[in-house]
Amino acid sequence: MIDRVGLFVTCLADTLFPEVGKATVTVLERLGLEVVFPAEQTCCGQMHLNSGYPDEARALARRFVEIFEPFDAVVSPSASCVALVREHYPRLLAGDDRGVPSRTWELSQLLVERLGVADVGSGFEGTVTYHPTCHSLRHLRVGDAPLQLLRGVSGLELVELPEAEECCGFGGTFAVKNADVSAAMLDEKLGNVLATGADSVCACDASCLMHMGGGLRRRGAAVRPLHLAEILAS
Amino acid sequence: MSSPARGARAESFPHAAPAALANGRLRTNLRAATTSIRARRTGAVAEVGDWEQLREAGAAIKDSALWRLDEALVELEQGVVRAGGVVHWARDAAEANEVVTALVVREGVDEVVKVKSLATDEIRLNEALETVGVTPIETDLAELIVQLAGERPSHLLVPALHKNRTEIRDLFRERLDLPGLTDDPAELAEAARLHLRAAFLRARVAISGANFAVAETGTVCVVESEGNGRMCTTLPEVLITVMGIEKVIPEWRDLGVLLQLLPRSSTGERMNPYTSLWTGVRDGDGPRAFHLVLLDAGRTRVLADRVGRDALRCIRCSACVNVCPVYRQTGGHAYHTPYAGPIGAILAPQLEGERGAVGSLPFASSLCGACFDVCPVKIDIPSILIHERAKAVRRERAGMEGLSLRRLARVFSSRARYERAQRLVRRLQRPVVRDGWVRRFPPGPLAAWGRSRDLPAVPDETFREWWERRARP
Amino acid sequence: MPGRDAVLARVHAALADAPGPVDVPRGYRSRGEAGADETAARFVECLRDYGARVVVTADPSGAAEEALRAEGAVRVVVASDLPSALRPFGVELVEDDGRGAAELDALDGALTTCAVACADTGTIALDGGPGQGRRAISLVPDLHVCIVRGDQVVETVPELVAGLEPSAREGRPIVLVSGPSATSDIGLERVEGVHGPRRLVVIVAT
Numbered sequence: 036m037i038d039r040v041g042l043f044v045t046c047l048a049d050t051l052f053p054e055v056g057k058a059t060v061t062v063l064e065r066l067g068l069e070v071v072f073p074a075e076q077t078c079c080g081q082m083h084l085n086s087g088y089p090d091e092a093r094a095l096a097r098r099f100v101e102i103f104e105p106f107d108a109v110v111s112p113s114a115s116c117v118a119l120v121r122e123h124y125p126r127l128l129a130g131d132d133r134g135v136p137s138r139t140w141e142l143s144q145l146l147v148e149r150l151g152v153a154d155v156g157s158g159f160e161g162t163v164t165y166h167p168t169c170h171s172l173r174h175l176r177v178g179d180a181p182l183q184l185l186r187g188v189s190g191l192e193l194v195e196l197p198e199a200e201e202c203c204g205f206g207g208t209f210a211v212k213n214a215d216v217s218a219a220m221l222d223e224k225l226g227n228v229l230a231t232g233a234d235s236v237c238a239c240d241a242s243c244l245m246h247m248g249g250g251l252r253r254r255g256a257a258v259r260p261l262h263l264a265e266i267l268a269s
Numbered sequence: 270m271s272s273p274a275r276g277a278r279a280e281s282f283p284h285a286a287p288a289a290l291a292n293g294r295l296r297t298n299l300r301a302a303t304t305s306i307r308a309r310r311t312g313a314v315a316e317v318g319d320w321e322q323l324r325e326a327g328a329a330i331k332d333s334a335l336w337r338l339d340e341a342l343v344e345l346e347q348g349v350v351r352a353g354g355v356v357h358w359a360r361d362a363a364e365a366n367e368v369v370t371a372l373v374v375r376e377g378v379d380e381v382v383k384v385k386s387l388a389t390d391e392i393r394l395n396e397a398l399e400t401v402g403v404t405p406i407e408t409d410l411a412e413l414i415v416q417l418a419g420e421r422p423s424h425l426l427v428p429a430l431h432k433n434r435t436e437i438r439d440l441f442r443e444r445l446d447l448p449g450l451t452d453d454p455a456e457l458a459e460a461a462r463l464h465l466r467a468a469f470l471r472a473r474v475a476i477s478g479a480n481f482a483v484a485e486t487g488t489v490c491v492v493e494s495e496g497n498g499r500m501c502t503t504l505p506e507v508l509i510t511v512m513g514i515e516k517v518i519p520e521w522r523d524l525g526v527l528l529q530l531l532p533r534s535s536t537g538e539r540m541n542p543y544t545s546l547w548t549g550v551r552d553g554d555g556p557r558a559f560h561l562v563l564l565d566a567g568r569t570r571v572l573a574d575r576v577g578r579d580a581l582r583c584i585r586c587s588a589c590v591n592v593c594p595v596y597r598q599t600g601g602h603a604y605h606t607p608y609a610g611p612i613g614a615i616l617a618p619q620l621e622g623e624r625g626a627v628g629s630l631p632f633a634s635s636l637c638g639a640c641f642d643v644c645p646v647k648i649d650i651p652s653i654l655i656h657e658r659a660k661a662v663r664r665e666r667a668g669m670e671g672l673s674l675r676r677l678a679r680v681f682s683s684r685a686r687y688e689r690a691q692r693l694v695r696r697l698q699r700p701v702v703r704d705g706w707v708r709r710f711p712p713g714p715l716a717a718w719g720r721s722r723d724l725p726a727v728p729d730e731t732f733r734e735w736w737e738r739r740a741r742p
Numbered sequence: 743m744p745g746r747d748a749v750l751a752r753v754h755a756a757l758a759d760a761p762g763p764v765d766v767p768r769g770y771r772s773r774g775e776a777g778a779d780e781t782a783a784r785f786v787e788c789l790r791d792y793g794a795r796v797v798v799t800a801d802p803s804g805a806a807e808e809a810l811r812a813e814g815a816v817r818v819v820v821a822s823d824l825p826s827a828l829r830p831f832g833v834e835l836v837e838d839d840g841r842g843a844a845e846l847d848a849l850d851g852a853l854t855t856c857a858v859a860c861a862d863t864g865t866i867a868l869d870g871g872p873g874q875g876r877r878a879i880s881l882v883p884d885l886h887v888c889i890v891r892g893d894q895v896v897e898t899v900p901e902l903v904a905g906l907e908p909s910a911r912e913g914r915p916i917v918l919v920s921g922p923s924a925t926s927d928i929g930l931e932r933v934e935g936v937h938g939p940r941r942l943v944v945i946v947a948t
Contacts, residue, residue, distance in 0.1 A: 046681070049732040050691050051725060056732035072736050077681040083674060085636060087658030091678035098682065173638035202594040206635025211714040213633055215287050218721035219296075219598040220635070249722030252706070322770040333764035339753040352913045358745035410936065458933040465937065470843045470882075486910045496881070496923040496938025503877045503915075504843050514749065521907050525900030526770060528918075539788060540863035540899075540920035543938055546906075547915040553840065554876035555915055565749045573756035 037149065039069040041106030043099075043139070045113045045241070046078040052241045058268035059112045059142060062155055065268075066146075075102050079116045084123060085207050096120075096127050100135045108149070109139040112264045114171035114239045117141040122174055141171065142264055143239055147180035154187035159269045163261070164196045164233035166224070166247070168240040172200060181239055181263055188266060194231040198223075205246040221250045228258060235259040237266055279605035281629035289599040298433050299600050306591045309537025310643070317533065327530045328647040330523045331582035334484070338572065341484040341517045342563060348487015352549020354559040361566050362392035368562055369394060369476065369509055370401045376507055378403065378474050384491065384501045385409035386478025387585060388513050388564055390422065390607040391620075394476070405476070406468050408497035410461050417444040423601035424590060424609060431600050465497065475501035475556075479512040480584065481527060482561075485520045488548045489561065492531060494541050502545050508556040513564050515572075515581040527584060530645035534586035567620035576656045580616045582646040587612075589640035589650060595633055604630060611640035615653045623657075623664060631657035688733070695727045702726035774861070774897025781861045782946060785895045788864025792921025793934055794942040802889045802947040806830045806853055809943045813885050815850035821875025828855065828873065828889055838879050846878060851885030852939070857909065857916075859895045860902035865920040866890060866944065867902060869909040877915055886919075886939040892948045 040063060044056040063070050080095030099120065103109045111117050120139045124132050146152050165185060171177045185193055204210070204220025211217075224247065228236045236251075236258055238244050248260030289295060314320050334341045346356045359365035373381055381398065383389065383405050395405045395416075407416045414432060415422050418440055423431040432440075438452035441460050450460060477498065481490040489510055491498045502508055518527065524546075532541045550559050572578050590596050590610030601609030605626050606617040614630040621627050631654050640650045662671065680690045701709045705726050710719030718724055730738075774781065782798070789796045799805040807830030810818055815833065822837045829835060836849060855873030856866045866888055868874045873889075880886050896902055906916055923938035934940065 044732050046687075050694070050727055053728055053730065053732035053735055057735060060736075072733070074733055074737075075684050077684065077687045080681075083678055085655055085658070086670075086674060087655070087660075087662035088671075088674055088678070089659050091675065095678065095681055169635070169637035169639075173642060200639075202635050202637035202639070204594070204635060206637070208714075209632070209635045211717040213283050213286065213595075214717035214720060215283070215290055216595055216598050216633070217635070219290050220594050221721065223598075245725070246722060249718070249724055252723040253721065319770045322767070325767050326770050329764050329766040333766055336757060336760040336762075336764060338757065339750050342750070342753070358743065358749045360745050360748050364745060408937075454933045458936055462936055466847075469937065470847060483910070487913075488910050488916075494924050495936035497936070499877070499881050499917065500937050503881055514753070521910055522900065522903060523766075525772070525898075525903035528903070529899050538920075539791075540860075540865050540918070542792075542919065542921050542923050544918040545915070546910065546917070548910065548913040551870075551913060551915050554870055554878075563749065565752065569749065569752035569756045572753065575759055578756075 037068065037108045039071060039107065040145075041103050041109045042070050042072045043076060043079070043103065043109055043111040043116065044072065045111060045116050047245070048112060048241050051245070052262070055112050055241050055262045055264055058262065058264035059110070061268040062142070062264055063110065065155060066150070066152065071106070073102050079119055081116055081119045082207055084119065084127070089127065093127050096124050100124065100128065100133050103135050103139070104133045107138060108145065109135065110142055110145045111139070112142045112239070112262060113241060114141045114168055114175050114177065115242060117144075118170040118174035141175055141177060141239060143171075143180040143184055144175065144177050147183055153183040155184065155267050157188045157267050157269050159188045159191045159266050161234040162192045162194050162232065163235045163237050163266065164194045164228060164231040165199070166196055166203060166228070166236055166238045166243065167199055168238050168243045169202050171239045177239070184263065184267060185237065191266070194233045196231055197227045203243050203247055205243045207242070210246060221246060225250050225254065225256070229256060233258065235261045237261050237263055239263050279626040281626045282603055282633040283629060285603040285605060286599050289603045294433070295431050295600050296598065298431060299597055303591050303597050306537060310534060310588055310591065313533040313537040313539065316539070317529070323526055323529055324645055324647050326526045327584075327645055328582060330518055330526060331584075331646050334517050334519050335515065335572065335578060335581050338514065338517070341519060342514060344484040345482050345487060345517050348484065349549050349559070349561050352487055354487070354549035354561055357560060357562045359562055359564050359566070365392050365511060365562055365564050365566065366394055366397035369511065370397050370403070372507070372509055372560055373398065373403050373474055374401055376474050380404040380406055380468070380472070381474045381476050382406050382408050382468055382472040382501050382505065383412075383475070384477040384493070384498045385412045386476070386511060387607050388478050388511050389476065392511070392564070392566060394511065406465070408465050408468070408501060410458065410495060413461055413465070414440060417441075421602065422607060424587065431602070469497070469500040469504060472501070472505045474507045474509070475505040476509045476511065477501055479510050479516055480531070481524065482512060482517050483521050483524065484517050486548060488521070488546050490524065491545045492528070492541050493543050493545075494536065496543055499543050499545055502547060503555050506556055507558045507560070509560045509562065511562045511564055513566070514568050531584050531586050534588040534643065534645040567622065570622065571616070571619040574619065577615065577619050577653055579648050580612065580619060580653060582648050583612050583616065584646060586645055588643040588645065592639045592643050594637060594639065595635065604633070606630070611650045612648070615650055615657055618657055623660065628661055628665075631661060691727070691731055695729070698726055770900070771898055772900040774901065776897055778892060781895050781897050782892050782948070784897070785859060785861035785864060786946060788861065789921070789944050792864055794864070794921050794944055796944045796946065798946045798948060800948055802945050803828050803830045805945045806887055806889060807832055809887050809945065810851060810853070813851065813941060813943070815885055817849050818851045818853050819846060819849050819879045819883060820853050821873055821879065824853065824855065824873045838875050843878060843882055846882035849883045851887060852880045852883045853887045853889070854880050855889050856894060858902055858905040859890050860899055861895050861897045863899060863920055865902060865918050867906055868917045868919065869906060869914045871909070871914075877917055880917070881938060884939055885941045885943070887943045887945065888919075889945045889947055892946060
């Protein structure tokens with residue numbers, strides 16, 4: 036039984052997308068959970084590990100584990116960060132991870148898998164198409180948890196995204212180091228998003244949403260990028 | 270746009286990619302081809318109830334050979350020699366080419382027929398043969414197409430994937446002197462067939478690669494669809510097989526696993542049309558002489574890397590290539606190596622010692638993980654990519670990027686520094702933002718972002734500032 | 743031998759940190775459970791999926807004759823040890839005498855038996871045993887008619903491979919045939935009929 040969670044908001048949401056963090060808090064408190072935000076937190080180290088700086092990533096991993104050790108459950112609105120913590124921290128910290136990885140959950144995972152909840156009492160008017168980010172799909176294997184949650188939102192009309200499982204092209208520093216290919220992949224993804232006619236595109240990673248949203252705005256498209264938490268909080 | 274000609278200097282992936290991306294026809298071909306082959310693979314795999322167990326076994330079979338590779342190779346050699354074959358050991362490409370050209374010249378022929386072999390592409394055997402006045406005739410349809418076009422293969426299984434039927438028709442019209450040829454695939458295949466049949470029937474020396482070699486029995490195995498493999502390994506007097514040392518598998522029964530994993534993963538078939546298995550020479554049936562050239566050429570370097578060595582499990586099915594969203598946009602030529610796509614991104618740098626343009630390949634990935642999902646021998650490509658990136662950073666002592674990332678790590682290591690940095694960015698961004706969005710991108714990574722995407726400004730209040738405000742009474 | 747010694751030394755050095763021997767998990771399906779009829783039926787289905795002509799019959803030599811006639815084959819090569827009971831009348835059978843590829847090319851087809859076959863994949867295996875002859879005879883002519891006995895069909899690939907192990911140990915060359923030759927190299931469209939026999943007729947003798 037979980038009644039208290041530690042929130043890892045992520046450096047990206049903290050700085051650039053605070054709405055995602057606020058929405059996450061709203062959803063968790065609505066379910067009666069006590070949310071604690073340990074302010075010592077900064078970054079999980081994903082960018083450093085993926086860019087080839089494992090020593091720096093290890094130091095950040097150690098810090099993360101120390102900060103979140105006191106919590107029975109840690110939750111984050113980022114599938115990619117949680118995938119790093121769950122999959123890579125054990126190896127990175129040579130097992131000295133204080134059990135934190137197995138207690139860390141991505142939001143939709145926590146709600147559906149851990150708490151058994153698919154309806155969080157939200158209402159949202161509009162059509163939404165869902166993009167399963169690569170980390171949520173293949174690394175965390177959240178399965179259809181996000182879709183279950185979206186279906187539980189009253190008023191929301193879900194439209195299937197064609198070629199949904201294709202990577203959007205963000206890939207962290209890949210987005211700038213191989214910007215041309217990243218843009219080509221984004222082009223294909225947005226072509227599919229626009230083809231659905233949906234008002235919004237939803238995902239479990241603010242990073243992918245930043246990339247897709249940036250591309251949509253550049254095209255002058257009216258489609259809103261929305262994090263799953265933002266929809267569930269409404 | 271022409272694809273890289275033989276002899277073109279390799280460019281790093283980010284530099285090579287734009288030309289590929291600008292080629293609309295290539296991208297259309299790629300999109301159609303990869304979509305269809307993915308669907309076939311999915312169907313062929315879905316039919317198999319024990320697919321995951323086969324993958325587990327396949328990975329373990331390859332590991333069991335790799336982790337005692339010296340013993341396995343010696344056992345293989347014994348089996349081949351016992352059956353009347355000859356085994357040669359080549360430390361590198363130059364040595365392999367020397368051995369093969371000497372064998373060919375000894376036979377006094379001026380042409381050889383060749384079955385597709387990535388290993389021979391890797392060592393550039395064709396060029397070595399041409400240097401000694403021997404014409405290598407590629408007999409795989411796609412390799413023939415690529416050869417006639419004077420290009421390099423763009424996909425490890427379907428080398429002419431970058432060409433559609435109309436382009437192939439035009440090529441055959443010109444190079445095979447068939448002016449009335451249509452682009453009907455059956456007609457194109459017939460043209461190739463007639464052109465090559467004459468070569469098969471007169472050839473005295475053939476060169477092949479190998480998909481597998483069974484240590485236990487000394488048997489070499491070639492998996493194919495067209496029949497040119499059978500032609501080359503059966504009709505000539507002398508057969509020379511060039512094989513990477515990582516292709517050896519321990520036991521005969523292991524074929525029962527690998528011959529299921531390979532066809533379903535590569536062409537999405539239950540079984541490929543022809544598989545040839547031979548052990549040394551057989552009196553009255555096939556070549557009178559068989560030479561097996563065991564090729565190192567960097568494989569022992571890969572083997573020495575505890576993480577990277579898993580790449581040697583690869584059975585060259587190309588499932589990873591077909592499912593890769595990056596490859597789908599650029600095709601294989603942007604990789605500048607015979608091994609394109611995800612497996613190429615981890616194998617080529619390790620084989621070549623990470624020097625030169627191949628050093629950019631591990632970064633040519635968004636780490637989406639689709640490749641790992643489909644790999645029949647469970648190579649964790651994303652993890653190896655990250656491992657290779659770390660090696661690249663150590664090697665390059667990464668200038669500006671290293672400085673920035675190390676500084677950033679320092680910022681992240683302290684709450685006070687981190688919060689200070691947040692406030693600093695919010696202040697510094699003011700001249701370049703308007704209405705909550707960046708309107709002018711400074712040179713560097715942000716400019717690369719800004720070429721195709723907008724970027725939001727840092728909002729007036731961070732999450733943690735909101736949280737603190739909320740907590741105040 | 744410098745190359746050999748050097749390569750083996752490098753391999754040995756590279757494996758200094760290698761884990762111990764690997765246990766290969768063999769939980770995959772290694773034998774079938776279907777009865778003979780079901781197995782034969784699956785075999786036929788897979789072959790037809792490949793575009794091979796299949797005839798199920800109690801009279802293989804009669805069926806062979808019919809098939810050869812239908813394909814317009816007049817002169818057909820056979821191995822010298824093809825059992826007489828399987829030899830059709832009304833077709834000129836040329837016993838293989840080691841003739842060259844160009845001469846084989848002038849013949850209309852080949853008639854052979856097989857060593858073992860696999861139902862799951864529609865595969866026929868040839869190992870040069872009785873009635874099969876050397877590899878060239880079922881490769882060069884444009885038509886291959888193959889007689890498979892119902893009891894030669896196993897269900898799974900592991901069983902097919904196991905059935906060929908004695909031949910492999912004897913050093914016999916083996917060919918696995920799964921349909922007529924094909925290529926997907928033209929815009930990834932599958933085209934049948936390249937270098938191997940473009941026509942394959944399988945006679946399943948019950």
